Amino acid sequence: MADILFYVFAAMVLGGGLGVVLLQNPVGSLLFMVGTLGSIAGIFVLMEAHFLAAVQVIVYAGAIMVLFLFVIMLLNLGHDYHADLKKGLGAFTAFATAGFLAGLLARQFGGAEENPIYQFFPGPEGMDQLLAEQGAIGAVAFPLFTDYVLAFELVGILLLVALVGAVALAKRRV
Amino acid sequence: MLAETLALSALLFVIGTFGVLVRRNAIIVLLCIELQLNAVNLTLVGLSRQLGIEGQLFVFFTMTVAAAEAAVGLAIIISIFRHYRNVNIENFNLLKW
Amino acid sequence: MTALHLLSTALLQVEAAEAGAAFAPFLPGLVIVLPLLGFLANGILALRTGTRTADSVRAAAATAAEPAAHATLPVSRGSAGHWLPTWVGPGVVGAAFLLTLVNFVRMFGVELEEPVIRTYWTWMTTGSLSIDAAIQLDQLSILMMMVITGVGFLIHVFSVGYMREDPGYARYFAYLNLFVFFMLVLVMGSSFPLMFVGWEGVGLCSYLLIGFWFEDREKADAGKKAFIVNRIGDFGFLVAIFILFATLGTFDYVEVFELAPEVFLPGSAVVTAITLFLLLGAIGKSAQVPLYVWLPDAMAGPTPVSALIHAATMVTAGVYLVARGGVLFALAPAGAAAVATVGAVTAIFAATIALEQYDIKKVLAYSTVSQLGFMFMGVGVGAYAAGVFHLVTHAIFKALLFLGSGAVIHSMHHAFHSTHKGWDPQDMRNMGGLRRFMPVTWATMGIATLAISGIWPFAGFFSKDEIIWYAGAAATGEYRALFTVLWGIALAAAMLTAFYMTRMMVLTFYGENRTGAAEAAHLHEAPFTMTVPLAALAVLSVVGGWINVPEPVQTSLFGGFGLLPMSEWLHHWLEPVTLAADEVRLATLGPYAETAPIGGGHVAWGAVATGAAFVVMILTYRSLVGRIVVPATESVPVSGFRGLLYNKWYVDALYDRLFVQPVVNSSRFLWRWIDQGLIDGAVNATGAVTRGVGWIGSLFQTGQVTTYAFVLTVAALAVLGSLLL
Numbered sequence: 001m002a003d004i005l006f007y008v009f010a011a012m013v014l015g016g017g018l019g020v021v022l023l024q025n026p027v028g029s030l031l032f033m034v035g036t037l038g039s040i041a042g043i044f045v046l047m048e049a050h051f052l053a054a055v056q057v058i059v060y061a062g063a064i065m066v067l068f069l070f071v072i073m074l075l076n077l078g079h080d081y082h083a084d085l086k087k088g089l090g091a092f093t094a095f096a097t098a099g100f101l102a103g104l105l106a107r108q109f110g111g112a113e114e115n116p117i118y119q120f121f122p123g124p125e126g127m128d129q130l131l132a133e134q135g136a137i138g139a140v141a142f143p144l145f146t147d148y149v150l151a152f153e154l155v156g157i158l159l160l161v162a163l164v165g166a167v168a169l170a171k172r173r174v
Numbered sequence: 175m176l177a178e179t180l181a182l183s184a185l186l187f188v189i190g191t192f193g194v195l196v197r198r199n200a201i202i203v204l205l206c207i208e209l210q211l212n213a214v215n216l217t218l219v220g221l222s223r224q225l226g227i228e229g230q231l232f233v234f235f236t237m238t239v240a241a242a243e244a245a246v247g248l249a250i251i252i253s254i255f256r257h258y259r260n261v262n263i264e265n266f267n268l269l270k271w
Numbered sequence: 272m273t274a275l276h277l278l279s280t281a282l283l284q285v286e287a288a289e290a291g292a293a294f295a296p297f298l299p300g301l302v303i304v305l306p307l308l309g310f311l312a313n314g315i316l317a318l319r320t321g322t323r324t325a326d327s328v329r330a331a332a333a334t335a336a337e338p339a340a341h342a343t344l345p346v347s348r349g350s351a352g353h354w355l356p357t358w359v360g361p362g363v364v365g366a367a368f369l370l371t372l373v374n375f376v377r378m379f380g381v382e383l384e385e386p387v388i389r390t391y392w393t394w395m396t397t398g399s400l401s402i403d404a405a406i407q408l409d410q411l412s413i414l415m416m417m418v419i420t421g422v423g424f425l426i427h428v429f430s431v432g433y434m435r436e437d438p439g440y441a442r443y444f445a446y447l448n449l450f451v452f453f454m455l456v457l458v459m460g461s462s463f464p465l466m467f468v469g470w471e472g473v474g475l476c477s478y479l480l481i482g483f484w485f486e487d488r489e490k491a492d493a494g495k496k497a498f499i500v501n502r503i504g505d506f507g508f509l510v511a512i513f514i515l516f517a518t519l520g521t522f523d524y525v526e527v528f529e530l531a532p533e534v535f536l537p538g539s540a541v542v543t544a545i546t547l548f549l550l551l552g553a554i555g556k557s558a559q560v561p562l563y564v565w566l567p568d569a570m571a572g573p574t575p576v577s578a579l580i581h582a583a584t585m586v587t588a589g590v591y592l593v594a595r596g597g598v599l600f601a602l603a604p605a606g607a608a609a610v611a612t613v614g615a616v617t618a619i620f621a622a623t624i625a626l627e628q629y630d631i632k633k634v635l636a637y638s639t640v641s642q643l644g645f646m647f648m649g650v651g652v653g654a655y656a657a658g659v660f661h662l663v664t665h666a667i668f669k670a671l672l673f674l675g676s677g678a679v680i681h682s683m684h685h686a687f688h689s690t691h692k693g694w695d696p697q698d699m700r701n702m703g704g705l706r707r708f709m710p711v712t713w714a715t716m717g718i719a720t721l722a723i724s725g726i727w728p729f730a731g732f733f734s735k736d737e738i739i740w741y742a743g744a745a746a747t748g749e750y751r752a753l754f755t756v757l758w759g760i761a762l763a764a765a766m767l768t769a770f771y772m773t774r775m776m777v778l779t780f781y782g783e784n785r786t787g788a789a790e791a792a793h794l795h796e797a798p799f800t801m802t803v804p805l806a807a808l809a810v811l812s813v814v815g816g817w818i819n820v821p822e823p824v825q826t827s828l829f830g831g832f833g834l835l836p837m838s839e840w841l842h843h844w845l846e847p848v849t850l851a852a853d854e855v856r857l858a859t860l861g862p863y864a865e866t867a868p869i870g871g872g873h874v875a876w877g878a879v880a881t882g883a884a885f886v887v888m889i890l891t892y893r894s895l896v897g898r899i900v901v902p903a904t905e906s907v908p909v910s911g912f913r914g915l916l917y918n919k920w921y922v923d924a925l926y927d928r929l930f931v932q933p934v935v936n937s938s939r940f941l942w943r944w945i946d947q948g949l950i951d952g953a954v955n956a957t958g959a960v961t962r963g964v965g966w967i968g969s970l971f972q973t974g975q976v977t978t979y980a981f982v983l984t985v986a987a988l989a990v991l992g993s994l995l996l
Contacts, residue, residue, distance in 0.1 A: 102188040
């Protein structure tokens with residue numbers, strides 16, 4: 001069952017991705033992106049990362065995509081989008097490059113299932129046990145607020161800087 | 175399942191790269207960059223199933239940074255739009271010499 | 272009183288005499304340094320006041336760019352700095368002459384066996400080579416110093432009058448002083464490299480002074496020609512001293528001449544090679560065949576320069592070289608015979624050309640070449656004293672002849688300038704009858720002509736006679752045939768000398784005046800500063816030959832039966848220097864003969880020579896004095912054999928065809944194809960390649976974000992690939 005769901009979600013992810021890249025209409029691209037994000041959230045759930053799935057939907061699909069949509073609407077795009085996709089030699093080169101990259105990654109990730117390094121780690125059973133003990137949110141929260149609290153705080157400052165920067169850049173000059 | 179996940183994320187990443195190189199609309203380019211980031215997130219979560227909770231923590235941070243970057247990037251695009259009246263990235267060619 | 276006391280002690284070496292009779296030189300270094308200081312003073316003045324020549328000043332005045340008043344001309348008469356070269360120029364040479372005189376008197380009273388060497392500092396030491404900056408004082412060098420500073424001083428004084436109105440006045444004296452400095456280095460140096468320093472230096476000054484009026488292209492070219500032809504000789508000199516060092520390991524005269532008889536076998540290839548290369552150097556410097564072509568062209572320089580450099584001093588450097596290196600030449604009879612042969616050939620060859628020249632200075636130039644040939648003959652047959660004797664007397668009367676011709680040209684130039692007649696003031700066909708206008712010049716030049724023609728009792732008779740005699744006396748053993756021929760050539764050349772000198776005098780001073788009626792009013796005698804040196808030299812020309820008269824001649828008619836104050840002083844004076852060479856020659860070739868090749872003693876042949884010369888002079892005078900001479904502009908070109916002589920046997924044209932044109936053409940080829948094509952092309956190509964690479968690099972800088980993203984992706988791919996593959 002889980003496998004079938006996984007393949008369904010995978011197809012939706014890839015379909016959404018292709019839609020993002022190939023659609024001329026920017027709003028359409030955006031909507032396909034939302035679909036992609038939702039499917040990824042589904043896959044997160046299948047991976048037993050429930051908290052992240054929720055965060056993905058709320059933050060990514062809910063906030064960032066909305067931001068994109070706001071900007072698209074603000075700039076009033078979506079009317080003259082006929083020549084949005086590059087054609088010809090540039091596209092072919094990009095395709096070739098991407099293809100090489102794909103091949104490379106495929107070769108690398110081919111033997112991921114049987115890597116001997118896994119013996120040092122808890123593995124899926126250990127993860128399940130952790131989740132059972134601390135719950136989905138607790139499993140993420142405990143390390144976040146103890147071992148990695150510095151990074152957590154810095155990321156907060158980063159958000160503040162981004163906020164200030166975005167406002168300073170985008171505001172109208174008076 | 176891990177292998178399929180990794181393959182999926184690799185493919186998604188490649189699609190994202192292709193999109194970055196091919197699209198003319200700056201906002202859509204940013205969107206494709208988000209695709210790439212999501213692919214990476216997928217890899218991380220997939221591997222965290224084998225290797226521990228740190229993978230998911232890192233996704234947390236990645237998502238945060240992606241949000242910040244999207245905000246700032248869009249603010250820049252808005253500033254540029256005020257000058258050029260369109261967001262075709264082929265017009266942003268002042269980084270020449 | 273104290274000055275007198277100082278002078279007497281300086282002269283008589285009273286203190287030294289108490290210590291035991293040895294020669295203590297009196298400030299010899301100062302003799303060299305004084306002219307150098309003169310050069311510096313005059314040179315600095317010249318640099319500050321400009322170095323334009325008369326032509327450019329006249330041109331500037333003609334275009335009214337600046338006023339032509341004398342006072343504004345740089346350093347000519349009337350301008351502010353004029354006094355400096357006038358007093359410092361001749362002054363330093365005069366002071367040097369006085370110092371040399373003091374040293375001469377000191378040496379005179381002492382029987383000097385070995386040369387006195389004064390070392391000042393070490394010039395260079397590398398490996399086994401060590402050359403000191405040292406001067407050597409012996410009889411030969413002090414004699415040369417006397418000639419150089421004495422005649423040089425007179426010529427400097429003459430130049431004060433001659434160059435008075437030339438804007439390059441200071442520059443002229445700077446160069447002239449520099450020349451005296453280098454010439455002194457040449458004769459006073461104690462080793463071959465030091466002689467070479469002087470050798471090159473006088474070559475440089477010759478170039479500077481010949482091309483003194485450098486704005487005239489021909490004159491500048493003449494200077495270049497002199498320097499380049501000299502260079503060929505310099506190569507020979509250098510090769511010779513390199514071989515010397517390679518075989519003997521030293522350059523100093525004293526050591527070389529000590530070692531040479533021990534190390535070299537008489538007549539061996541090595542020492543013959545050395546002498547032949549030294550001969551090459553001497554041929555270049557002393558204008559012998561085939562490298563004489565620069566001397567007639569050198570007449571483009573001011574006349575006092577011709578007098579000093581190309582008559583009295585620089586060209587005698589070759590003779591000095593052979594005399595100094597007498598030991599080497601005695602060890603290589605073939606080399607010495609080559610010297611004599613070159614001398615003889617040159618003597619007759621140049622004399623033939625002088626027969627048909629019309630430019631007064633050219634006649635004197637070829638005469639100089641011819642007389643240098645005589646000197647070479649003298650030192651070539653081992654008669655070093657005779658060769659040097661002729662050097663001294665020739666310096667006197669040739670300087671007098673040149674200075675006199677300078678006075679004549681000066682006067683003719685004024686005459687033509689004042690009426691703006693464009694005739695050549697140096698062409699004898701434009702002169703004539705100048706005896707009435709310039710009596711002093713006429714008289715002094717007449718004395719010099721008698722001297723050079725070998726008329727008794729003037730200077731040239733004794734010196735030339737000596738050489739001819741020794742050329743004949745050396746015809747013994749295996750060289751009998753050669754030297755007999757040379758002896759005959761010498762006699763013939765002497766006769767030709769009488770002929771062309773008389774011709775010169777007749778054309779210039781006798782007959783009708785061809786200058787033109789209006790110009791003749793401006794012909795006048797030379798000023799005081801010019802006539803006094805002439806007179807001084809004339810006196811010397813009369814008595815100068817009485818310092819080296821052999822015994823048999825002294826007691827004969829030519830010596831006034833012993834009553835005239837003649838002596839064989841010079842021969843004995845130079846004996847310490849020539850002793851080694853004489854001994855070697857005696858050992859290898861045997862003694863001189865007692866009679867001439869076809870019989871007859873010294874006195875007899877002297878009588879024949881002077882008598883024949885006298886007859887030639889009379890006949891020439893009689894035949895030429897009444898002849899109508901057409902001024903230069905109206906004269907027809909000379910043809911036939913006379914034309915061949917007039918055109919200098921077409922030697923210059925031959926050299927041009929054989930050497931100059933091929934060099935010019937190959938240079939042009941190299942310039943166009945190698946220098947411009949290959950080398951410049953390579954340099955330009957480097958630049959073009961760099962530009963090309965830069966252009967390729969610029970293709971990446973499109974400014975497009977997508978391009979940069981693409982490059983980024985490709986680079987990431989490459990890194991990833993290299994890590995994973």
